[in-house]
Amino acid sequence: MDFFRNAKVVCLHSHHDKYLIADNDEESVSQIRNGSSLPAARWSVEFVLISDSIIRLKSCHDKYLTTSNQPFLLGMTGLKVLQTLPRGLDSSVEWEPVRDGTRVRLKTRGSGTGTS
Numbered sequence: 001m002d003f004f005r006n007a008k009v010v011c012l013h014s015h016h017d018k019y020l021i022a023d024n025d026e027e028s029v030s031q032i033r034n035g036s037s038l039p040a041a042r043w044s045v046e047f048v049l050i051s052d053s054i055i056r057l058k059s060c061h062d063k064y065l066t067t068s069n070q071p072f073l074l075g076m077t078g079l080k081v082l083q084t085l086p087r088g089l090d091s092s093v094e095w096e097p098v099r100d101g102t103r104v105r106l107k108t109r110g111s112g113t114g115t116s
Contacts, residue, residue: 003097003104004055007045011036012057015103022059022083029065029081054094054109059083064093067108079108 004010012020019035020043035041039060048054057065063083070080086093091109098105 011041026061
């Protein structure tokens with residue numbers, strides 16, 4: 001998707017009016033309001049060489065936004081995301097931006113679920 005084509009750094013702003021930030025423990029992520037000016041809200045965009053529609057997002061701690069197998073909230077769809085430094089850059093750190101009306105949904109490649 002061309003949405004991220006010229007982006008080097010992005011802030012991820014949810015439909016709940018919150019920003020995704022990399023926590024200082026260098027593992028967890030959280031959402032806060034009014035966080036756009038924080039360095040922890042900035043995610044570097046990396047493109048996967050084999051595809052022009054797949055990206056990786058790297059935190060200010062040089063760790064990747066990664067899907068886990070843990071549910072985000074009990075009884076809800078979607079998986080918890082973390083910031084990790086995996087040994088290999090596999091599908092758990094790869095995201096496919098998908099246009100959803102006026103927004104973009106980030107779909108994980110490995111699980112088929114996504115976050116917005």
